Amino acid sequence: MPTKELTLPPDLIAKLDERVASGAAASAVDVVRDGLAALELEDARKLDALRAKIARSMNDPRPSIPADQVFDNIEKLLASLKR
Secondary structure: OOOOOOOOOHHHHHHHHHHHHHOOOOOHHHHHHHHHHHHHHHHHHHHHHHHHHHHHHHOOOOOOOOHHHHHHHHHHHHHHHHO
16 A cells, blocks of 8 residues: 655644544544545535535526626625725
């Protein structure tokens, strides 16, 4: 199995060591593996939420708004926020 050496700042080393010492993980490798798995799960959830928003938008029965009108509305909103 290939290996990778990482240099971590002291605060991350402390957190890693704390998880191993507390029994939350068996080793530093397990902490990293669990962290990466959590990130992948979070990414999948964000992608699912984005897909759901797109699907709701595509299935919205209301008529589309012309792009020029949308950009005009955005410009008006931005102008009002600058005041």
